[in-house]
Amino acid sequence: MKLEKVTEGKSPAPKRWYDDACGTALALEFLGERWSLLILRELMYGPRRFGEIKANLPGISANILTQRLDSMEAAGILMRRKLSSPANVQVYELTRWGQEAEPIIQVMGRWAARSKRHDPLAFMSTASAMQSLLTLVDHSALNKIEATVAFRFPDDSFIVRLERGEMSVVRGDVDAADVTFAGDTMAMRRTIYGKAGVNGEGLLSATGDPHVAGQFIDLFRLPEKIA
Template sequence: MQSEKITRRASAPRERRYDDACGTALALEFIGERWSLLIMRELVFGPRRFGEIRANLPGISANVLTQRLVSLGEAGIVLRHQLPSPANVQVYDLTEWGRQAAPLMRDMGRWAARSPRHDPLLFMSAASAMMSLQALVDHRRAAELSASVAFHFPGEDFVVTVTGGEIVVNRGVVEAPDITFTGDTMAMRRTIYGKAPLAKDGAGGTLAFAGAVDLTQSFVDLFALPAKTP
């Protein structure tokens, strides 16, 4: 799979600069434009096609998405790949350096979720849902659990591994997981954060699940939304 740098047309406007030596100021030059950080979020767990990125960012136009991908490419954050046959499609992915921003995104999400303005019922992409698990896990309780958990969202599959108090997320499927969840991200929120009663058939708009009830409940109990600020 060959990587290709994304470049800007000469007529395009230059990015804003703060002329400030602080690393935070430089970071904002890279990712401070609207949508930039959310595009990176969608690529945290692996490459995505242009249409897949756009589908998971309601409100973004094709033109703006193209501009942001170019800016992120020029900053060394995003690369464009051509997948080999039989796929033979163009995808975008984070560079190794770009992927190092994932913990920052999780920290920002956990921080912002404490605001009374945070609405957990708005649209949530599958990548965002998986990142929330890493951001909102109780590491102390996770240290007492070991499990592989499959999440089957419409058109997207993820594997969550709980080990050593950490949550590792990968795109894809796994054979014989300890727990399997099936549903959309709203059902995920009702089950994981709303603490709706578990139902193997997904009754009440929750995630359908397969696996031992006690283990599944222990997994669900690892996560909670943070308390709101006064």
């Protein structure tokens, strides 16, 4: 295969951070700026409005969020579109290529969670909570359970499906779930990772099959900390 220097149409390519052919160096240019990777995480489960993204990233300013969204759009990671009536609002969503970056979030999250500096009780968005399940699930045990599990947070809902040894997460709600968990993301962490039980103060409420609920909760563990 012939190697050639790539140029982007008539417009000059953005100035490179690193004079390095490694794909990792280029990935850092796309996602290495502060907030970029977290914006990617927030969009992983579907389109979000500007205000929804900002509300789930405490500390980010509207100006910085606008800059990051613009640069990620220019890179082809996300796109913006207007929802049809009656919503009629602009949303941001990942491109197919942007979606392919999900394993990066999971690998980095699993690696960093071993640090003693990891605070499992800090703020957690609903998207982050669901991403943590995909990151910290015991894959070797997934073939022991087939179920549909619903998560109902105060302002968001997700469906977790476990089948054929795989787990998937989508945003949405379903009435025919084997188990439905309800509560906020702090309750989710106490129940799922703290193994503190269900249907108590500060814990997730659980309706449906209690055996499936127990099997599901047992799939997840925080990793051991480094020495």
